[in-house]
Amino acid sequence: MALESTGGVQSLRRAFDLLEKLADAGGEAGLSELAAASGLPLPTIHRLIRTLVTLGYVRQNSNRRYALGSRLIRLGESASRQFGTWARPFLAELVEVVEETANLAVLDGDEVVYVAQVPSRHSMRMFTEVGRRVLPHGTGVGKAILAQLPRAEARALLARTGLPAVTPNTITDVGELLAALDRIAERGYALDEGEQELGVRCIAVPLPGAPARAAVSVSGPEGRLTEEAVHRIVPEMVAVARRLSDRATLA
Structure with missing residues (x-):
């Protein structure tokens, strides 16, 4: 239980949850949609999404919405x-x-x-x-x-x-x-x-x-x-x- 409460594991779980939410939305969504679907606060979502973008698992489109990235x-x-x-x-x-x-x-x-x-x-x-x-x-x-x-x-x-x-x-x-x-x-x-x-x-x-x-x-x-x-x-x-x-x- 202690491991699950650590920031690293929790962040990992949340990051994968956001990827699932993007997939459920058809592969593309805005931050507010992800917040509504996940229940996470916008600052947390923004931090996680920026990390996923840096890694190539999420990309930001020209309309400023986020989509599943090519590394997936x-x-x-x-x-x-x-x-x-x-x-x-x-x-x-x-x-x-x-x-x-x-x-x-x-x-x-x-x-x-x-x-x-x-x-x-x-x-x-x-x-x-x-x-x-x-x-x-x-x-x-x-x-x-x-x-x-x-x-x-x-x-x-x-x-x-x-x-x-x-x-x-x-x-x-x-x-x-x-x-x-x-x-x-x-x-x-x-x-x-x-x-x-x-x-x-x-x-x-x-x-x-x-x-x-x-x-x-x-x-x-x-x-x-x-x-x-x-x-x-x-x-x-x-x-x-x-x-x-x-x-x-x-x-």
């Missing part, structure tokens, strides 16, 4: 690679059971980035390049993650990104998508019904309680991922997602 990119990419490396055995076990391609993706800013994949053995199989970034509204993993966010946070994210159509099946209406997110949260899994690629169905479940906002997915041709297959596969995915979440929490 290297940290995030390194963490994502490590996340994907230890997740692969879990995905491989899932592929053995469901016989379709399995993916792990995380929310990074306003985008979803795929950090691991294990392909199925079928000659006709889905492939998503590790490192690929997509907007969340048109993907199973993205919708599974969005469904776990407070609705105000999800709405703000969608307002920043828009809902561009990737295929004719992509949901492009905010109200329709928010209603879909409520259904996803209730049933515990999301579906991508040819919204990213025609003829492809994707099932996704979130990682409950994981430090990162993440989801695991299984994707394949619509002809194989039938409604019956979805009901069979979802429990297997939920079990793997829980194990992945436990592993991430311990890491």
Whole structure:
């Protein structure tokens, strides 16, 4: 307890809290917004922000608002690679059971980035390049993650990104998508019904309680991922997602 009360540790905790608040605000905020979100006094926030600016983890824009800095990119990419490396055995076990391609993706800013994949053995199989970034509204993993966010946070994210159509099946209406997110949260899994690629169905479940906002997915041709297959596969995915979440929490 004594260590937690020391200035250095408290300052470190507060600095990371400000970075989280900047991320929650979409990556950019003013000092008054950070004060309201964090409950810290303005002089304290100003001191911490100036230190983070000096280190490159925060930058000040021409409008005098503060944004996440470029040095965070290297940290995030390194963490994502490590996340994907230890997740692969879990995905491989899932592929053995469901016989379709399995993916792990995380929310990074306003985008979803795929950090691991294990392909199925079928000659006709889905492939998503590790490192690929997509907007969340048109993907199973993205919708599974969005469904776990407070609705105000999800709405703000969608307002920043828009809902561009990737295929004719992509949901492009905010109200329709928010209603879909409520259904996803209730049933515990999301579906991508040819919204990213025609003829492809994707099932996704979130990682409950994981430090990162993440989801695991299984994707394949619509002809194989039938409604019956979805009901069979979802429990297997939920079990793997829980194990992945436990592993991430311990890491």
